[in-house]
Amino acid sequence: MGGGIVAAGHEVTAAAGARVLADGGNAVDAAVAAMLTSWVAEPLLTGPGAGGYLLVAGPGWEPTLLDFFVAAPGFGAGGDHAPLVSAVVDFDGEAMQEFHVGAASCGTPGTPAGVAAAVQLWGSVPLADLAAPAARLAREGVEVTPVQGQLFRILEPIVRSSPEGAATFLPGGRPPQPGERVALPELGDTIERLGRDGAAPFYTGDIAAAIAAWVAERGGLLTAEDLARYEASPRAPARVSYRGRDVLTNPPPSAGGTLLALALGLLDRSDGPPRLAAIVDAMAAAQDARTTEFVEGLADPGFLERFLRSRLGSTTHISVIDGTGRAASVTCTNGEGSGLVVPGTGVHLNNIMGEEDLSPLGFHTAPPGRRMPSMMAPTVVLRDGEVELVLGSAGSNRIRSALLQTIVGVVDHGLDAGAAVEAPRAHFEGGVVYAEPGVPVEELAGREIVAFRSRNLFFGGVQAVARDPASGALTGGGDPRRGGAVAVA
Numbered sequence: 001m002g003g004g005i006v007a008a009g010h011e012v013t014a015a016a017g018a019r020v021l022a023d024g025g026n027a028v029d030a031a032v033a034a035m036l037t038s039w040v041a042e043p044l045l046t047g048p049g050a051g052g053y054l055l056v057a058g059p060g061w062e063p064t065l066l067d068f069f070v071a072a073p074g075f076g077a078g079g080d081h082a083p084l085v086s087a088v089v090d091f092d093g094e095a096m097q098e099f100h101v102g103a104a105s106c107g108t109p110g111t112p113a114g115v116a117a118a119v120q121l122w123g124s125v126p127l128a129d130l131a132a133p134a135a136r137l138a139r140e141g142v143e144v145t146p147v148q149g150q151l152f153r154i155l156e157p158i159v160r161s162s163p164e165g166a167a168t169f170l171p172g173g174r175p176p177q178p179g180e181r182v183a184l185p186e187l188g189d190t191i192e193r194l195g196r197d198g199a200a201p202f203y204t205g206d207i208a209a210a211i212a213a214w215v216a217e218r219g220g221l222l223t224a225e226d227l228a229r230y231e232a233s234p235r236a237p238a239r240v241s242y243r244g245r246d247v248l249t250n251p252p253p254s255a256g257g258t259l260l261a262l263a264l265g266l267l268d269r270s271d272g273p274p275r276l277a278a279i280v281d282a283m284a285a286a287q288d289a290r291t292t293e294f295v296e297g298l299a300d301p302g303f304l305e306r307f308l309r310s311r312l313g314s315t316t317h318i319s320v321i322d323g324t325g326r327a328a329s330v331t332c333t334n335g336e337g338s339g340l341v342v343p344g345t346g347v348h349l350n351n352i353m354g355e356e357d358l359s360p361l362g363f364h365t366a367p368p369g370r371r372m373p374s375m376m377a378p379t380v381v382l383r384d385g386e387v388e389l390v391l392g393s394a395g396s397n398r399i400r401s402a403l404l405q406t407i408v409g410v411v412d413h414g415l416d417a418g419a420a421v422e423a424p425r426a427h428f429e430g431g432v433v434y435a436e437p438g439v440p441v442e443e444l445a446g447r448e449i450v451a452f453r454s455r456n457l458f459f460g461g462v463q464a465v466a467r468d469p470a471s472g473a474l475t476g477g478g479d480p481r482r483g484g485a486v487a488v489a
Contacts, residue, residue: 002323002489003021003022003322004027004320004323004488005321005465005476005487005489006486006487006488007464007484008038008317009045009478009479009483009485010042010145010316010483010484010485011145011478011485011487012037012041013037013041013316013485014478014484016037016133017033017318017487018030019133020033020130021320021322021323025125026122026324026326027328028054028056028118028122028328029123029130030320030322030489031054031118031320031329032118033134034318034330035111035115035330035332036115036191036194037133038318039111039138039187040142040187041142042148042151043182044152044155044159045151045332045334046316046334047347048109048190048194048202048347049111049348050332050333050334050350051068051111051372051374052068052111052331052333053065053067053330053376054114054328055249055250055327055328055329055378055379056122057326057327057380058321058322058325058386059324060324061122063236063237063248063380064121064234064237065235065236066114066121066232066234067110067253067371068110068111068117068232068233069110069372069374070108070109070350070353070374071230071368071369071370072107072108072353072364072369072371072372073106073108073220073222073223073353073368074367074368075368075369077221077222077368080219081221082102082104082219083104084101084102084353085100085101085161085354087158087161098356099335099336100354100363101158101161101337102338102354103218103219103220103338104219105220105338105350105352105354105355106222106338106340106349107222107353108230108369109202109349110230112202112203113231115127116198116199116232117232117234121234127194129195130195131194132195134191135188135191137188138183138188139183142183143181144176144182146178146483147482147483148178149176152169153175155337156170156175158336158337158338158339160339161339162340164340164341165340167341168184185346190207190347203228203230204228208224208227208228210343210345211349215349218340221364222349226369237251237380239261240264240265242264242268243268245382245388246381246385247261247379247380247381249261249377249378250374250376250379253370253371254374254376255374255375256374256399259289259375259400260377260400262282263282263283264404266281267282273408273413276439276441276443279405279426280426280444286400315333315393315394315461316332316461316482317329317331317378317391317394317462318330319464319465319476320390320465325467325472328390329391330378331378331393333394336351337349338351339351352372355372355396358374375397375400376392377399378391379391381410383469386467387467387469388410388467388468388469389417389465389467390466391462393406393461395458399460401426401460402425402460403460405423405426406420406421410464410466416466416477417465417466417475417477418476421463421484422477424437424439425459426441427458432447433447434459435449435450436455437452437454437455457481457482459481461481463477463478464477
């Protein structure tokens with residue numbers, strides 16, 4: 001086959017996927033290789049202790065969303081747990097956001113199950129072959145880029161919250177600087193083990209036992225039973241029409257795709273490219289829809305159809321289009337990480353149970369086993385049944401606004417993927433419009449504006465690739481806000 005394009009949150013991640021495409025692998029093979037590489041190149045954002053989603057579409061593949069997001073823990077655990085530990089992240093003086101870490105923040109991870117299921121369902125390359133380069137890279141180390149250096153710096157309070165976190169991610173007692181190399185040999189062994197033995201050791205074997213024991217000793221709720229019960233779940237994607245296209249995105253019980261579908265459906269009611277005021281109004285409508293009833297209803301069958309009908313009538317991402325026009329869009333997150341690294345495994349566990357964005361009804365209110373209502377929304381836009389745009393984003397609550405504006409840029413304004421990703425962004429939340437330089441805020445009379453001084457990772461990290469259905473020409477955009485990169489096979 002050969003050919004294709006990859007956009008990802010790090011140049012090493014994108015290059016790993018492109019190599020697989022060049023060697024004849026398909027879009028899912030490339031996405032899995034890139035995922036495993038991202039565990040090494042972007043270790044604070046993702047890894048074997050994280051969760052995520054993979055959306056596939058294109059010739060010969062039934063559009064499917066593979067859900068391997070973090071599940072609420074607690075099977076077989078008592079009701080008591082250690083307190084969540086507050087950690088405030090400073091986005092370089094532009095904005096502040098509070099997160100919660102520690103053992104009580106750890107949910108049931110899904111990435112090992114997701115990797116194994118993706119290869120089983122759609123892969124054409126053995127998992128061991130996809131894992132070997134990432135394992136080798138973990139042992140050799142990856143040079144820290146300026147963006148990764150920034151992430152190490154701003155997330156220092158989290159990784160310093162445990163001795164093993166500090167030892168793993170703060171070599172020499174300080175955040176690694178751009179140009180220095182960070183090696184994670186225990187993580188390399190774990191990636192190699194995943195390639196050789198699949199997901200079983202992470203859920204019913206020795207790695208699962210080590211994870212459950214380490215968390216329990218520190219007062220968390222994640223148990224061996226939680227891990228043993230976990231499975232990756234294929235689902236039909238959410239689908240909404242926009243400007244004659246079909247937009248496929250993350251369905252319930254995820255929240256982000258549902259709210260993105262609502263915003264696109266509202267914008268589709270008018271002709272012509274929407275002005276900024278209309279885009280912000282759509283963002284506001286999506287935010288207002290995230291009520292208690294919305295959150296509680298996400299787990300109910302048929303919720304998506306009822307929700308849209310009644311209204312319409314974080315994190316790293318990888319986007320891939322292969323040489324046949326098939327697409328893979330995968331978003332993974334460790335949250336900001338819990339600070340807990342399980343000795344002997346290199347597994348940095350997630351802090352999803354401490355994410356206020358994902359627990360609007362209060363912390364630890366979800367029953368054990370329920371998938372948490374993520375904002376992540378891997379998305380594919382189809383034009384006349386063919387893949388036109390593949391995208392996703394990091395950025396917590398900013399994910400849906402970043403994706404909305406990128407889709408509008410490509411579909412309404414005719415931008416290529418790179419230009420749409422780099423265009424200045426706005427985000428509406430809590431009655432305030434946050435805006436990067438270049439956003440026409442003069443169109444937002446009456447709105448409270450917080451103007452950023454420069455482009456900022458606060459506004460997400462969209463990784464997008466596009467294919468012209470007529471010519472087959474490929475374009476890509478790696479978000480400079482998050483050190484994104486594009487690689488062509």
